[in-house]
Amino acid sequence: MNNVFMANVFVAVVLRDLRLAWRRRIDALLPVAFFVVAASLFPIGVGPEAQMLARIASGVVWVCALFAAMLSLGSMYAGDHADGTLEQMLLSPEPAWSVALAKALAHWLVTGLPLVAVTPLLCLLFGVPADALGMVTLTLLLGTPILSLLGGLGAALTLGLRSGAVLLILLILPLCIPALIFGTGAVAAVDAGQSAGGHLSLLGALLIFSVLGAPPATAAALRIATE
Amino acid sequence: MSFRLFTFAAPVRFHALTGVLLPWLWAATLLLSAAGLYIGFFVAPTDATQGDAYRIIFIHVPAAWMSMLLYLVMAFWAVIGWAFKARLASMVARAVAPTGAMFTVVALWTGALWGQPTWGTWWVWDARLTSELILLFLYLGYMALVAAIDDTRRADQAGALLAAVGAVNVPIIYFSVRWWNTLHQGATIKATAAPSMASTMLCAMLLMTLAFWAYAFAVVFMRSRAIVLERERSADWVQALVKTTGDAA
Amino acid sequence: MNWGSPEAFFHMGGYGLFVWGSYALTAALMLVEPVLAASRYRSARRAAQEAQEN
Numbered sequence: 001m002n003n004v005f006m007a008n009v010f011v012a013v014v015l016r017d018l019r020l021a022w023r024r025r026i027d028a029l030l031p032v033a034f035f036v037v038a039a040s041l042f043p044i045g046v047g048p049e050a051q052m053l054a055r056i057a058s059g060v061v062w063v064c065a066l067f068a069a070m071l072s073l074g075s076m077y078a079g080d081h082a083d084g085t086l087e088q089m090l091l092s093p094e095p096a097w098s099v100a101l102a103k104a105l106a107h108w109l110v111t112g113l114p115l116v117a118v119t120p121l122l123c124l125l126f127g128v129p130a131d132a133l134g135m136v137t138l139t140l141l142l143g144t145p146i147l148s149l150l151g152g153l154g155a156a157l158t159l160g161l162r163s164g165a166v167l168l169i170l171l172i173l174p175l176c177i178p179a180l181i182f183g184t185g186a187v188a189a190v191d192a193g194q195s196a197g198g199h200l201s202l203l204g205a206l207l208i209f210s211v212l213g214a215p216p217a218t219a220a221a222l223r224i225a226t227e
Numbered sequence: 228m229s230f231r232l233f234t235f236a237a238p239v240r241f242h243a244l245t246g247v248l249l250p251w252l253w254a255a256t257l258l259l260s261a262a263g264l265y266i267g268f269f270v271a272p273t274d275a276t277q278g279d280a281y282r283i284i285f286i287h288v289p290a291a292w293m294s295m296l297l298y299l300v301m302a303f304w305a306v307i308g309w310a311f312k313a314r315l316a317s318m319v320a321r322a323v324a325p326t327g328a329m330f331t332v333v334a335l336w337t338g339a340l341w342g343q344p345t346w347g348t349w350w351v352w353d354a355r356l357t358s359e360l361i362l363l364f365l366y367l368g369y370m371a372l373v374a375a376i377d378d379t380r381r382a383d384q385a386g387a388l389l390a391a392v393g394a395v396n397v398p399i400i401y402f403s404v405r406w407w408n409t410l411h412q413g414a415t416i417k418a419t420a421a422p423s424m425a426s427t428m429l430c431a432m433l434l435m436t437l438a439f440w441a442y443a444f445a446v447v448f449m450r451s452r453a454i455v456l457e458r459e460r461s462a463d464w465v466q467a468l469v470k471t472t473g474d475a476a
Numbered sequence: 477m478n479w480g481s482p483e484a485f486f487h488m489g490g491y492g493l494f495v496w497g498s499y500a501l502t503a504a505l506m507l508v509e510p511v512l513a514a515s516r517y518r519s520a521r522r523a524a525q526e527a528q529e530n
Contacts, residue, residue: 153392157385161375171372171389174364175396178403185410202403217392224384268485269478279489283498290502329505337498344494442506449513456520460527469524 009094010102017106020079028072032114035068039122050127057126058136058187062180064122065115065140066147070172072111073151074165076103077222081159087226096219104145104152104214112144135190139183142203146179149214156221179206238315238455239464245448252445256438263434271427280344284428287337289436290330291355293443294362295397297327301369302394305387315451317383318458320390321373322450326443328366334359354408358401365393379458 021028042060043053080086089099119140123133154172158164186199267285274281301323308317338356339349350356372389376382424432459465479485488495 157372157389158375163375167371167375170364171368174361174368174400175392177361178396178399181403181407185407188410202406206399213395217388221385221388224381224388227381271478273478273489278491280491280494282488282495286498286502326509329509333502333505336501340494340498344491446509446513449510449517453513453517453520456517456524460520460524465524466528469521469528 009092010098013089013099013102014106014109017103018109021106021110028110029114031068031072031111032118034071035064035115035118036122038067039064040125043126054127054129055191057123057128058132058139058184060126061119061122061136062140062143062184065119065144066173066176066180067169068115069111069144069147070151070154070169072107073155073168073172076107076152076155077159078155078164081226086222090222090226096222097215100152100156100215100218100222101211104148104218107152108145108148112148115144116140132187132190135187135196139186139200139203142200142207143179143183146207146210147176149210149218150175153214153218153221156218156225159222159225179203182206236313236315238318238459239462241315242452242455242468245452249445249448252441252448255441256445259434259438259441263431263438266427266434267431271431272425277345280341281428283337283341285431285435287334287341288432289439290333290337291359292436293439294327294331294334294359297323297330297443298362298365298390298397299394301327302387302390305383305390309384309387314458315455317387318454319447319451320386321383322447322454324366324370324373325450326446328363328370330439330443331359331363331366335363352408352411354401354405357408358404361400361404362397365397369393 039060042056046052046056077086080089090096116137119137120133123136128136150172151168154168157171158168161167182199182203186196186203189196189199263285267282271282273279301320303320304316304323305320307313308315308320335356338359342351342356343349369386369389373382373386376385456465486492486496
């Protein structure tokens with residue numbers, strides 16, 4: 001296996017997806033808009049009482065980030081599947097798992113990172129104090145890649161299906177629950193004045209596990225969907 | 228020995244064997260349930276703290292065990308079917324899913340009805356009930372995915388991958404939910420803590436577990452037989468079966 | 477024996493609704509499931525017969 005070749009193709013897939021997203025950059029930013037709108041519904045729904053909002057903030061922000069990240073997953077493989085590029089990628093000597101990893105990385109760069117960038121703003125809306133705000137942002141920085149990786153698996157499994165978009169979300173959300181628990185747990189620890197180290201380690205472990213486990217599973221799902 | 232085992236991997240022999248076993252499985256279900264319920268209601272004493280409400284435990288705990296076990300069984304046969312291209316294994320995996328989901332619903336419903344008189348709320352987000360709820364989502368996800376894919380082979384394979392991913396994640400999810408629950412332990416109480424078990428209570432629970440096991444075998448076999456006929460309908464043996472015995476079910 | 481009378485049995489120490497509500501749903505599901513499976517089997521048989529006739 002020519003490692004330089006493999007690295008080149010990996011980079012090529014990432015760059016291609018970035019270029020495609022840039023061409024439709026309004027579409028690419030829709031998940032971020034959804035993130036802000038959805039999170040803003042909560043104070044309207046539950047009332048503006050400051051202490052309560054500060055307490056529910058990390059949960060609300062995390063869950064809305066989950067939903068926002070899931071929304072753009074449908075298009076991860078659909079376009080390539082429709083025009084035959086996906087088949088080409090799978091037929092190439094390039095191992096399918098690196099295609100899956102490249103796709104997830106591109107998704108995170110286009111959708112996940114902007115969500116993380118907007119998170120401090122949302123935290124301010126919820127009146128989250130500075131140290132907790134930093135922790136929410138950090139946990140989402142670790143968590144959004146997990147969402148992109150798991151989401152890629154869901155996108156591959158539901159490739160080409162009529163009800164694919166909603167089905168994908170239903171399949172993947174339960175698998176994201178551990179990340180949600182450790183992410184919000186870290187913030188709760190900071191709020192209580194304790195160390196968030198344990199939670200962050202577990203979240204990091206989930207990230208590593210996802211990086212190692214999701215691409216091969218996604219590759220298998222892509223083969224199943226295209227054969 | 229392995230030849231004898233794989234003999235029943237053929238749909239025709241599976242269909243014949245399960246047809247013979249079904250009456251015995253139903254008989255076992257009825258006998259075990261009768262024994263378990265008798266001991267549970269007429270021998271096991273009233274609990275000091277929970278009164279007679281605890282008697283829900285005789286279906287709640289066996290149902291929860293079955294829901295978890297059947298998920299693993301489903302994932303196991305689905306993966307076998309995928310790895311060895313064993314069609315029957317895939318059919319059995321699909322047949323297991325609804326029964327597993329049913330037991331999960333029973334566990335959740337009985338958990339709620341047990342929680343209300345004991346702790347005053349219909350639902351408590353304790354580790355076990357929350358994990359059961361997530362397990363229900365995993366079952367429903369599997370059933371939704373295989374139903375959404377028209378091509379049988381792709382559906383079986385995608386389902387197998389999803390079930391395997393789910394099975395790997397179940398320990399992670401359970402651990403994280405327990406972690407989450409201990410973090411928030413201040414306000415919540417261990418709602419579904421079982422009373423310290425007199426041996427009669429334990430005996431009734433075990434009998435009911437065996438009864439549920441026999442039931443699961445019976446229903447899964449029934450559903451598998453239906454799936455076998457659906458998928459193998461043009462096979463010679465199915466044609467012969469349907470012809471000679473006429474329309475009688 | 478635990479129960480003085482059939483009334484006491486149904487009353488279940490005041491928890492009758494919860495206990496019998498649990499058992500009732502479970503019994504209902506465990507009756508409906510095999511019935512549905514049997515019905516599916518019969519439909520599959522009929523479909524196989526029709527395939528034969530064609």
